[in-house]
Amino acid sequence: xxxxxxxGDTVRRPPLxxxxxxxxxxxxxxxxxxxxxxxxxxxxxxxxxxxxxxEPAFAPVPSSDEVVAAIGRLLRRAHDAQDGFGxxxxxxxxxxxxxxxxxxxxxxxxxxxxxxxxxARPAPRTLEVALAATYWAGVRIDEQLREWGIPLERRxxxxxxxxxxxxxxxxxxxxxLEELIAFRRARIASGAFRGTTPVEVIRANLRWTEEHxxxxxxxxx
Numbered sequence: 001x002x003x004x005x006x007x008g009d010t011v012r013r014p015p016l017x018x019x020x021x022x023x024x025x026x027x028x029x030x031x032x033x034x035x036x037x038x039x040x041x042x043x044x045x046x047x048x049x050x051x052x053x054x055e056p057a058f059a060p061v062p063s064s065d066e067v068v069a070a071i072g073r074l075l076r077r078a079h080d081a082q083d084g085f086g087x088x089x090x091x092x093x094x095x096x097x098x099x100x101x102x103x104x105x106x107x108x109x110x111x112x113x114x115x116x117x118x119x120a121r122p123a124p125r126t127l128e129v130a131l132a133a134t135y136w137a138g139v140r141i142d143e144q145l146r147e148w149g150i151p152l153e154r155r156x157x158x159x160x161x162x163x164x165x166x167x168x169x170x171x172x173x174x175x176x177l178e179e180l181i182a183f184r185r186a187r188i189a190s191g192a193f194r195g196t197t198p199v200e201v202i203r204a205n206l207r208w209t210e211e212h213x214x215x216x217x218x219x220x221x
Contacts (some may be wrong), residue, residue, distance in 0.1 A: 010039060012046040019087055020120050021047070023094050032081035034074055034113045052113045054105035060149025061101045062109060063136075068158050070110045071099075071136045072129070072165025078114065079125055088122035095123035099132045101148055126172040129163060130180035137162050139180070139216070140205045155212075156219035163220060173220040177213040184209065 004013040016024075016038075024038035037050035079093040088094050096103075097119040105113040133139045137158040138150050145152055163173055184206040188199075 006051055009051050011036065011049045011051050012042055012044070013049065015041070015045065015047050016118055017120075019094075020117050023082070023085065023087065023120060024049070024117065026085045027078075027081060030081045030083075032077065034078055035117065036113070036115060052105050052115055054107040054112055056115075057101040057104050057106060057111075059101075059147065062106060063150050065158070065161055067110060068136050068161050069165040071104070071132055072162045072167075074104075074111050074114070075099075075128060075132055076166045079128070091124070092122040093125055093128065094120050095125075095128040095131075096120055097123065097128070097131065099128075099135055101135055124179065125166075126168065126176050127179045127183060129166050129168060129172075130176045130183070133159050133162055133176075134180070134205070139177075139209060139212075141201070141208045144201070144205075156216050159216055160219040174217075176220060177209065177216055181206065181209055181213065 004011060006012075021038050024035055027035045028037050036052050039048040039050060042048050075096075078096070082088070082093055085094070096114055096117060098116055099114070100116075103114060103116045104111050105115055107113075130139075135150075138145050138152065138155040139159065142152055163176070168176070184202070188203060188206060
């Protein structure tokens, strides 16, 4: 939704929230290579970030089991690299909050980095994994998955694979779908919609999750 342009080996974009700038600086100091570097502000007042080499996940999205597992590992690395950052309350991480397919950059056929961090904010790890599952494990309506080339089969298995790769324990898994449903209900109640997704689609995704949660939960037990 923002005007973002590439200039050489940098990206210029509208200013990020200061906590997000600090997170990207922290990632550089921590040696986490799965996010762009924050390089400052240009003469037009735009934030300058390093350009992340690779291919965003345009349709048809790579969607093998290997890709799903790699998403889980990448998220775990992103969260663990925040150790000592101190920007989130105890028990939370600074979650990306926008793991839409094109915000994941691939190299050599696997997820390598996350871009577009403007929505990042504190949240439980479990919710971030659940939000990843809405794109990468197919926890959403069939129509959107068909549009992006995500398989409709084996959703429960793919969800379990994502949780395994991230390393979620039994307690976190038991609340994952409950947290996702609560998040979607709160989003609808607040009217906090972003981008071009119609409200009707957001409501449809909530209904789909509510309907299929009992079946999906059997793969997380």
